[in-house]
Every structure is written in C-alpha cells, then in structure tokens.
Amino acid sequence: MAWTTSDIPDLTGKNAVVTGPTLGGIGYFVARGLVAAGARVILAGRSWEKLDAAAEALTEEVPGARLDRVALDLSSLQAVRAGAEAIAAATFEGGGPLHLLVNNAGVMATPQSRTVDDLDLQMATNHFGPFLLTGLLLEPLAESGEGRIVTMASMAHKVARKAPLGFPTAQVGRYSPWGVYSQSKLANLLFTFELQRRLEKAGLPIAAYAAHPGLAATHLMANGAARTMVAPIASIGEAFVRATGQSPEAGAWPALMAATYPGLEPATYIGPSGAFEGGGVPKPVSASRLARDPEAARALWELSEQTTGLSYP
C-alpha cells in the first residue's frame, strides 16, 4: 500500500504546530500538507522575515490557509519557554486545544558552537529545545484527546556509536560535527520511544512518532555541514545532494504520514521506502538497536529533565 498526500484525512478544526517552516525546507511542505487538508497551522521559526515569507507563500498556494506565526529559537531554553507560551496563547485564541506538534527544525554538522545555556548548538537545537517545547505543550496536546507529536530524526542516527549521555555543559574530547549530529538524531529517536512509554504510563491521550525524510535537497547542508568543509568539498557535497536527493516536498511525506495516518501504532518510525530509505513513498522503517535501548532512553530523559529544568509528563 503506497501512502500519498491524498490519504491525508480532513483536518478541519485541528490545530497544529510546525517548527522550522522556512521556504524550501521540509517544514514548509509539512505545513502545506496540513493546511491544504484544512488544519490551522502555527508556524514556529526563529526569523520573522522567514515566517512572513513562508506564510505568504502558503497563502498563495492554499487560498484560505489558516495560519499563525510564532517566534521560536530552539537553541535557547529561555526562548523556547517564551515560544511555548506564545504557541499556547495562539492555539487557544484560535479556538484550541492543540492536536499536533511537528518537531521538524534542526541543524546539521554545524561548526563548533556553544549556546547561551552553554550547551552544544546541535544538541540544544535538535534535542534539548524540542524536549522542552514538547513538555511545555503537553497540556494543550492532552486537551485535544488525540494529540500527536512527530519528531524528525535521520538515517544518520545509525552511525552514532553511543547515546549522548555526557554532561551537556562539558565538552569532552575533540568536536566532531557529524558525530554530534548523528548523536542528536539518535536522541530524537530515544526521546520519541521514551516519550511514548511515559505518555502511556501517565494515561495521557497523546501518541509520539518519529519520521525521517531520506535525503532531501534543502538548506540543511548550506546552513551547517558546508560551513565546516573547505569550499570545493562543500560545493561537491551540495551538488551531490541536489543531484541525488529527493525534493523537500517528498521529504515531508514521512512526517505527514506520521502526523495524520489514522490509527497508526504509537512509536512508529516512518521513512521513505526507496533504496537505502533515501527517497520514495513513506512507510514504517526500523531504528537502530541503540535507538531502541530503553536504558539509554531513560538516562537521556533524566539528563534532559535536569538540563532543561522541566520534568514531565
């Protein structure tokens, strides 16, 4: 059975948040798929200019699109708290509760950098920020009676050799841009599976899913990895992704399926069905053994609670 966007059910009356909805990226097309099906979507991004551009393009593509914009910088814990408040306010003003949170925003293999909270930039943006945002939005999600959380992982999680369980404010050893990226994406999966276990235990009507886009030609390379490479290698890398990657629109399909497929088993991980999961129609895919390790997931959860100062559910 091949899933297509025409399988997205009518989402009229549903409220959704999509992080990282910049034009040309996967989040934009996730938002487009949701608004086209009638959902009201809160676009959560770190630049008003880019949020305005995405909203304008979405309104042109989907006349009557119901959209809101909220400033959200996932690399700062304080900014995530402010963003979550703004999202909750926007949700209820528009006739809450919240039905769907898509944790899409991310950075890949950026040059070494510490955030205002003295966390590694990739770990902060890709894991700790989304961990905090999710916890702060749990109440409006639970109020919907059918909340869903979709977190964007990556095939890169499979190359991580261990979970990121070191003390987050301590830099140990040499910085490896790809090593940290793969660990942050492993964290996305450990987070999703542990979140689902905890939601179930708490009896909350919310399901957690993960998705990965395969290889998609977006801004991810230019915004991150290309900045750690010498110019000719960066150009070759970008040309490779453009030539072999699928469109960002197709890259959005796994997240859209995870977000909307009726009755999908909680904790399902969706990715492309083509060769090496690089592209194609979406289907359930498997995560690495390490991503399914409940001990690592529990330890990461506790570390994330300490780091963000929020315990949930």
Ligand SMILES: NC(=O)c1ccc[n+]([C@@H]2O[C@H](COP(=O)([O-])OP(=O)(O)OC[C@H]3O[C@@H](n4cnc5c(N)ncnc54)[C@H](OP(=O)(O)O)[C@@H]3O)[C@@H](O)[C@H]2O)c1
């Ligand atoms: N493209 C691929 O082949 C691929 C493969 C595997 C996984 N993924 C995952 O897919 C997701 C989307 O990436 P993409 O490929 O669409 O890349 P993209 O075009 O670079 O989009 C990334 C989005 O994240 C936002 N973002 C970055 N840092 C942020 C921060 N501190 N606070 C809030 N938003 C922030 C970006 O905002 P700005 O526009 O302001 O920078 C942008 O909207 C990521 O989680 C990525 O790891 C992508």
